Amino acid sequence: MDIYSFFLAMSILKVSDAVFRFQCPVQSHWTHRAGTICGSKSSYFCLYDINENNFTEFCRKNPDYEKRGKKLIVAGSTQGTLQGSNCSNVFYQPLKFWTNESHSCVLAKSYCNEEGQVVYRNGTNKVDRSCRCDYTRGYDFIIRPKHRCYCVPSEEDCSCHLKICPSNYNFSQDYECLKVTERNTRFNCESIHSVVKAYIPFHINLLIQLDSGDEPFITAVDNIQPYQFEPVVHIEQNEVSSQNQSDSSEENSETESDSSDLQDSRMDNLAWCDCNHCTAMPTVDECLCCKEVGPVAEKMEDEDLDCITDHEGFTGNCLNRHVIEVSLYDFVERQGPIDDNEPIHELYRYVAYRRFTRWIWHILGKKRRKVIPACAVLKIREAFPSEDFTGFKYARP
Numbered sequence: 001m002d003i004y005s006f007f008l009a010m011s012i013l014k015v016s017d018a019v020f021r022f023q024c025p026v027q028s029h030w031t032h033r034a035g036t037i038c039g040s041k042s043s044y045f046c047l048y049d050i051n052e053n054n055f056t057e058f059c060r061k062n063p064d065y066e067k068r069g070k071k072l073i074v075a076g077s078t079q080g081t082l083q084g085s086n087c088s089n090v091f092y093q094p095l096k097f098w099t100n101e102s103h104s105c106v107l108a109k110s111y112c113n114e115e116g117q118v119v120y121r122n123g124t125n126k127v128d129r130s131c132r133c134d135y136t137r138g139y140d141f142i143i144r145p146k147h148r149c150y151c152v153p154s155e156e157d158c159s160c161h162l163k164i165c166p167s168n169y170n171f172s173q174d175y176e177c178l179k180v181t182e183r184n185t186r187f188n189c190e191s192i193h194s195v196v197k198a199y200i201p202f203h204i205n206l207l208i209q210l211d212s213g214d215e216p217f218i219t220a221v222d223n224i225q226p227y228q229f230e231p232v233v234h235i236e237q238n239e240v241s242s243q244n245q246s247d248s249s250e251e252n253s254e255t256e257s258d259s260s261d262l263q264d265s266r267m268d269n270l271a272w273c274d275c276n277h278c279t280a281m282p283t284v285d286e287c288l289c290c291k292e293v294g295p296v297a298e299k300m301e302d303e304d305l306d307c308i309t310d311h312e313g314f315t316g317n318c319l320n321r322h323v324i325e326v327s328l329y330d331f332v333e334r335q336g337p338i339d340d341n342e343p344i345h346e347l348y349r350y351v352a353y354r355r356f357t358r359w360i361w362h363i364l365g366k367k368r369r370k371v372i373p374a375c376a377v378l379k380i381r382e383a384f385p386s387e388d389f390t391g392f393k394y395a396r397p
Contacts, residue, residue, distance in 0.1 A: 168180050
């Protein structure tokens, strides 16, 4: 046997060993396998062994569990130590992991690779990816999502469609048609440049998935974009002009109608609030839940919280009177003395809003303001109450 034949044979043996080695049973076979090996489902363990680089099955008296976002693996002998391990970047575990139910994180993250979609956030080991429609290519949501700027495919329909704006209009990052001459710097949604690049595996990669202890997740087609070669309709110039005028009037009426609907839907109910700590605000812009703001939601995900007001960072930065007083002294030193009759709680709220903005967005720059979620505003107002409150105002040009 020559050297080339030898290495070819070794490569085949290695691949065969990786692909055909022992795998834990799938869910439909789990109960049957558990009953055969251990007599009951609760006693059956099938986990990834990092020492043997393979799956192993064994029996114990009681099942074990791990917290959200993790799975259990064998770190010692088969009858020894079990330890928590993070889900791989293509899976997530939104509930407790139980050894009598699975051997790996149970849900695969969405890829946001359907027509017009891009990844907004990559998610975590507890939360699915979120998607946006690519407004830079003219895509809008078919159904307005729960969050105004992005959509979670595992919770709602995230389908996109091409939206055609009238002549002399551009499609904005807020998914609205704006006149070319209209300069709007008060967008609610981030620009597409700040969106995460989509992670889409292009080739079959069994070895990596098997070594990570997760199910093989196979995809061999990269980002299919249907309807790319539809025939183009040629329209005469006079028809274009007439059509543009018609489209423009229809679009304006639709925009006014959508704007009116948005006003009603946000200000007349709390359906937009997912944290259950918001209150109705006087303007649509201020009717904003903490889960709708990307940087705020990330801080909550890190601590596994349902509302930013439950975060110790919020309590320490925005509600602690002693911290607010020190920041007020710093503000007075830089801005000059304040009137003795100035309502102290109004100043405290102003400082608390500034501290919240600095905590979340760090440095924004001159005349760049961010809308603070309604739940956070409500907590700050409760901590430093007054008879009247001043709502959010954009900076003057």
